[in-house]
Amino acid sequence: MNEKIRVPRVRVIQDGAEPEVLATRDALAKAKEQDLDLVMITDKADPPVVRIIDYKKFLYDQKKKQKEIQQKAQKVTVKEIRFGPNTDDHDYEFKLKHAYKFLEDGAKLKAFVFFKGRTIVYKDKGEILLLRLAQDLEEVGKVEQMPKLEGKRMIMFIGPKKKAK
Numbered sequence: 001m002n003e004k005i006r007v008p009r010v011r012v013i014q015d016g017a018e019p020e021v022l023a024t025r026d027a028l029a030k031a032k033e034q035d036l037d038l039v040m041i042t043d044k045a046d047p048p049v050v051r052i053i054d055y056k057k058f059l060y061d062q063k064k065k066q067k068e069i070q071q072k073a074q075k076v077t078v079k080e081i082r083f084g085p086n087t088d089d090h091d092y093e094f095k096l097k098h099a100y101k102f103l104e105d106g107a108k109l110k111a112f113v114f115f116k117g118r119t120i121v122y123k124d125k126g127e128i129l130l131l132r133l134a135q136d137l138e139e140v141g142k143v144e145q146m147p148k149l150e151g152k153r154m155i156m157f158i159g160p161k162k163k164a165k
Contacts, residue, residue, distance in 0.1 A: 001037055001038065001039050001055060002028065002031070002037055002038050005024055005028070005038060005040055006024075007024060007043070007047065007048050008024060009022065009023055009024065009047045010022060010023075010027050010047050010049070010050045011045065011047050011048070011049045011050070012030070012050055012051075012052060013041070013049060014051070014052045015053075021047055027052075030052065036052050036053060037052070037053060037054065037055040038050050038051075038052055039051050039058075077106075077107040077108070078109075078110050079098075079099075079102040079107045079108070079109055079110070080110045080112070081095050081099050081102075081109065081111045081112075082111075082112055083113045083126075083130075084113065084116075084119070085113055085115060085119050085122040085123075085125045085126045085129070086119070086125070087113075087129060092132075092133075096133065096137070099111065099133065099137055103137060103140040103141040103161075104140055104160070107160070108144070108157060108159050109137075109157070109158040110155065110156075111130055111133055111155075111157075111158065112130075112153045112154060112155045112156070113127075113129055113153065114153055115152045115153070115154070120152065127154060130147040130154060130156045133158075137158055139161075140160065140161060141158040141159060141160050141161055142159055143156065143157070143158055144157040
């Protein structure tokens with residue numbers, strides 16, 4: 001940038017003007033005359049390419065674009081719901097309401113059945129429970145991963161359905 005450019009000749013690009021090859025000091029004088037900065041775009045070309053711009057404004061615009069991109073990006077939260085293999089109907093309904101709300105709010109749901117001690121023999125009960133949950137949440141979410149046993153947990157992921165605008 002500016003005085004740090006140490007090549008004898010540069011190709012100058014400026015908004016609304018044809019690119020031209022100038023001596024570096026002439027290009028720098030042209031930039032100073034307009035109260036702008038001389039910024040090197042690429043030093044690989046022959047001669048190196050520079051641009052006359054307001055560098056601070058350029059940086060500001062880049063930061064602004066980055067912020068917009070970050071705001072548009074969706075932040076995915078994962079909510080967990082934990083069941084036992086012998087979960088009662090009332091407890092199931094209570095947790096189902098929470099799961100429904102999580103999916104409506106746009107969060108992913110990680111539902112798992114935790115097997116303690118000898119309850120691991122009820123693997124089929126755990127799978128039936130998770131499939132029942134998936135069926136009950138069918139209108140607000142879709143299954144992203146079917147129930148899978150990992151150690152002493154059977155895990156299933158449910159993602160929210162896209163809302164029509």
